[in-house]
Amino acid sequence: MSFQVKILGCGSALPSKHRYATAQVVTHNTHPFLVDCAESTQIQMNRFGIRTAAIKHIFISHLHGDHFYGLFGLLSSYGLLGRENDLYIHAHPDLQKMLEGEYSPIKLNELGFKTIFVPLTYDSVQLIYEDKAIEVYSVPVNHRIPTCGFIFKEKPALKNIRPEMITKYDLSIAEIVAIKEGSDLHLQNGETIPNTELTIEPPAPKSYAFITDTLALKSVEEAVKGCNVLYHEATYDKTLAERAKLTFHTTTAQAAQIAKNAGVERLIIGHYSHRYGNDQIKSLLEVETQEVFKNSTAAEDGMEFTV
Ligand SMILES: [Zn+2]
Numbered sequence: 001m002s003f004q005v006k007i008l009g010c011g012s013a014l015p016s017k018h019r020y021a022t023a024q025v026v027t028h029n030t031h032p033f034l035v036d037c038a039e040s041t042q043i044q045m046n047r048f049g050i051r052t053a054a055i056k057h058i059f060i061s062h063l064h065g066d067h068f069y070g071l072f073g074l075l076s077s078y079g080l081l082g083r084e085n086d087l088y089i090h091a092h093p094d095l096q097k098m099l100e101g102e103y104s105p106i107k108l109n110e111l112g113f114k115t116i117f118v119p120l121t122y123d124s125v126q127l128i129y130e131d132k133a134i135e136v137y138s139v140p141v142n143h144r145i146p147t148c149g150f151i152f153k154e155k156p157a158l159k160n161i162r163p164e165m166i167t168k169y170d171l172s173i174a175e176i177v178a179i180k181e182g183s184d185l186h187l188q189n190g191e192t193i194p195n196t197e198l199t200i201e202p203p204a205p206k207s208y209a210f211i212t213d214t215l216a217l218k219s220v221e222e223a224v225k226g227c228n229v230l231y232h233e234a235t236y237d238k239t240l241a242e243r244a245k246l247t248f249h250t251t252t253a254q255a256a257q258i259a260k261n262a263g264v265e266r267l268i269i270g271h272y273s274h275r276y277g278n279d280q281i282k283s284l285l286e287v288e289t290q291e292v293f294k295n296s297t298a299a300e301d302g303m304e305f306t307v
């Protein structure tokens with residue numbers, strides 16, 4: 001199993017020459033999922049070698065420009081490149097109205113592929129996507145407009161069979177499948193070999209939470225409990241708690257406290273206000289976060305990490 005996150009942009013509101021606004025690609029076992037799509041997203045995907053055509057699901061946290069203005073260009077490019085696969089967009093229902101409206105810059109029915117809108121809801125944590133290996137949950141947060149974070153949770157993998165047991169008991173494919181799913185082995189002489197003797201436990205499932213933009217919330221702390229990695233916005237340094245409250249954002253110290261209380265392994269912060277110069281991201285914002293929660297890293301564009 002592989003589970004990686006590539007940061008395409010970790011700034012807020014205004015793009016700068018050092019960082020673009022929010023977008024990231026979560027790749028699980030070669031399946032890439034796009035999370036938010038700021039105006040620079042296509043450029044960054046090209047720059048970092050992301051296979052854009054392989055993206056089948058896009059998750060948009062909310063309809064502020066720094067999280068979705070890149071969608072128009074991306075959809076248009078998919079059309080120009082002859083995409084045929086369906087594309088699922090998980091977002092606020094207004095996005096569908098916008099893109100299907102009379103004055104939409106994109107004519108969805110002329111793109112050559114199907115766009116399927118999946119509306120987010122905002123009253124509780126919801127399972128919004130699943131396949132054989134992963135589940136994605138939406139997590140309502142508190143921002144100036146309806147907003148959701150997302151949690152990517154691996155499903156428990158099947159057990160690994162001990163290779164020597166295959167030859168020892170001359171196991172058939174059907175027996176191997178049943179044992180990997182947890183069955184014991186019943187031999188013809190009446191003997192039963194317990195599953196624990198035949199298998200090795202798979203690694204524990206991993207999970208990744210993406211939380212932006214929001215006030216610091218207890219409900220988020222609950223939702224992300226036990227996640228391996230938490231990406232949480234830290235728009236402001238700790239002296240600007242009042243400003244954060246006023247604009248429905250979070251400070252470094254608040255994000256770190258959430259990570260600490262939730263017991264995550266690692267915190268990545270992002271969505272910095274453009275008031276911070278490039279050097280202050282590490283020297284101020286990252287340092288403040290680490291004072292509360294040691295295993296914290298300030299994201300930068302192009303950064304990749306394993307969950
Ligand atoms: Zn934002």
Ligand SMILES: [Zn+2]
Nearest residue numbers: 062064143213
């Ligand atoms: Zn916002």
